[in-house]
Amino acid sequence: MDLNTAADAHALTPLLNCLLREVAEPAAEHGEGTHRLRGSGRLLRVRGGRRPARPELRRADGWHPLSHSELVELTSGELRRYTGVSNDELPVDMADSRATVAALLAARAQAAPPRDPYLLSEQSLVMGHPHHPAPKARGGAPAASWLPYAPEAYARFPLVFLALREDQVAEEGGPSAATAIDSLADALDGPRPPAGYRLLPAHPWQLELVGARRAVREAFADGRLLRLGGSRLPAWPTASIRTLYVPDPAADLFVKFSLDVRITNDVRRLWRHDLLTLRRTDAAAEEGFAALRRTGSDAAWLADRGYRTAGFAFEELAVLVRDGLHAHVLPGATPLLAAALAEGEPGSPLARTADPAGWWRRYLRQVVPPVLELFARHGVVLEAHLQNTLVAFDASGMPVQALFRDAEGVKLLRDLDRPAAWQRLVYCLVVNHLMEIGGALAERHPDVSPFVWPAVREEFLRYDAARGLPETAELLAASSLPAKANLLLRWTRADGAAARYLPLPNPLRD
Structure with a gap:
């Protein structure tokens, strides 16, 4: 071809x-x-x-x-x-x-x-969101301006390090976040921040996009902002494009930046209102996963520890730090991005399993209960879609752990009415996630097709029997599921966060 x-x-x-x-x-x-x-x-x-x-x-x-x-x-x-x-x-x-x-x-x-299977999974999404009219649009810019930073092109590149005068720093997250950001200075290929300045990592594409803006230009001119150099070791862009992984054992961090480019439905900026509520939502998720661990669950949350930015360019120069993988993934397990399994990456555990029915049961057991438990017991609505879920596999290719991320997408029940919160959960978990993984499994192993949705139904019933969830009966009896209407949302110029749902026939219905 x-x-x-x-x-x-x-x-x-x-x-x-x-x-x-x-x-x-x-x-x-x-x-x-x-x-x-x-x-x-x-x-x-x-x-x-x-x-x-x-x-x-x-x-x-x-x-x-x-x-x-x-x-x-x-x-x-x-x-x-x-x-x-x-x-x-x-x-x-x-x-x-x-x-x-x-x-x-x-x-x-x-x-x-x-070579790393995890990094390969993050950089494998050439088609992208399977239900979006323009999943790979890059704002119409020439390819030469964004290809060096594209995960799908197997990009890796150094972070750019700036020094921000201390009286201009805006940050939240406490010592853990500050230490994580400052630790990146160990990878600096150049001078460290001078006295009275703090380290501010930046995405090179981010700087190209906002460097000519007056507030940033003036800060460089008057010394509030200094250029220090780049990092000695590369950072790897993940599927979200603006989130980079720094796998160096000394750091082992994800760093997330603003990009003033529309990717799928939204301009991907770290918006002030999201940053200001970040610690609240992340703390609620951390508390829920800590309770899960006490029950013997291996499910993990990659915490968004906090952020640092410049007061004069709060959103444009913001950097958010997130837990890396090493402290969370089970020993000997290999994490992969769930979206890569759905896209059909050759050689994935989904494709090569000799026991597709057993594989699917194990997959559901890792992914579904943590999402339901966080909702039912802790009032936390995880955005458990394909790009925010990692699944770790043992040496035989069987799922052994689920890891979730992105406090920006987390919602709290106390801020929403319960039906709206449940609708969001069902869309992210069932329609966006399980429908795609189950479809990929049935496509690769046709004999398992009749088993896919009864197994999902069983997993919801199993959780309901053990823990109790009032919404289960309604979900399993409903004639339809909520499917996000990305085409109509974009065509009518609705706000990207204002999800519009259409009814989709419910395969969970008995």
């Missing part, structure tokens, strides 16, 4: 998933894989199941195949008819996402993948 054909294939699938889920309905009477578009009534035919491909539009003279650009045009017309709203921004992002995939595929062909 040539590069353009491969790029089209990678970009078509998530856009088709959105189009078929949000603005179409099955029209099986016209043949397998046929759907009627709600805006115009036209017929669209696809091949494949969970990863639809090869779209064809029915015209007077027969079925006509669609390229990615033609599908973008079709989608835009359908959305204008269906919503009554125009949008000239999203089609550009869709085209940008496809161009990004082409650049990533070309770069990957010339780059060496990381």
Whole structure:
């Protein structure tokens, strides 16, 4: 398959998933894989199941195949008819996402993948979010500006270190966070911060994006901000792009930065309001996982210890520090990003298991109870979707531990009404996560397909019997599950945090 054909294939699938889920309905009477578009009534035919491909539009003279650009045009017309709203921004992002995939595929062909299985899993998501119209858009910038920092291109690069005058420092998180940030100075390939200054790590792309802004430019000019140099050892961008892993045993940290680039639904900045509530949500999650450990659970929380930034560029220059892996992963186990399992990375434990039914039971036992327990006993709603969940595997490839991350995405029951909190949990855990992993397992091992959803149902019932969860019966009897409508959300320019859900047939229903 040539590069353009491969790029089209990678970009078509998530856009088709959105189009078929949000603005179409099955029209099986016209043949397998046929759907009627709600805006115009036209017929669209696809091949494949969970990863639809090869779209064809029915015209007077027969079925006509669609390229990615033609599908973008079709989608835009359908959305204008269906919503009554125009949008000239999203089609550009869709085209940008496809161009990004082409650049990533070309770069990957010339780059060496990381040897570490965990890092490889974080850097494997070439298609990206399977239900987003433009999952790989990079703000329309030339590829040369972002490729050096792209996880999908197997990037690794030094952090940039700045020195921030002490009277300009804004930080929260206590000694643990401050020590973690300051410890990165040991990797400095240059002078340490002078007296009266504090270390401020930065993402090089972040500096390129905000360095010309007046507040930052003036701080460099008057000495409030100094450039020290780079790190001797590389940091590795993870699937979120703006979060980097520093695996050096002396540090073993994740560092998360602001990037003024729209990635999927949001501009990925460390927003002030999120930073100011970070310790509250992280502390609630830490308390819940500590209680879990006391019951014998191996589930782990990668704590967001705190942040440091400059008062004059609070969001733009913020850095958040998160626990690394070494202190949390079980001895001898190998952690992998759950999203990489769903994307179908060759050689993954999901693909090579000889006991898919047993593997799935073990997977559910690691992932589901911690999420339910945090909700039921501690009022914490984890954002347990594919990119915020790591699963560790033993030497035989069986799941032995789940690790969760990202306090920014955590919600607390005391801040939400309970039905809204439960809906968010069900979307993240069941629709975004288990539906994708279960689908990938059934695709690779077709014989296990009839077992996938009964096993999920059993796991919810098992937890309910042992611990009690009032929402279980309602979930298992519901006709539908909440599916996030990313295409309609972007088309109508809704706030990225204002999730809009559509009903999806519930496979858990008996």
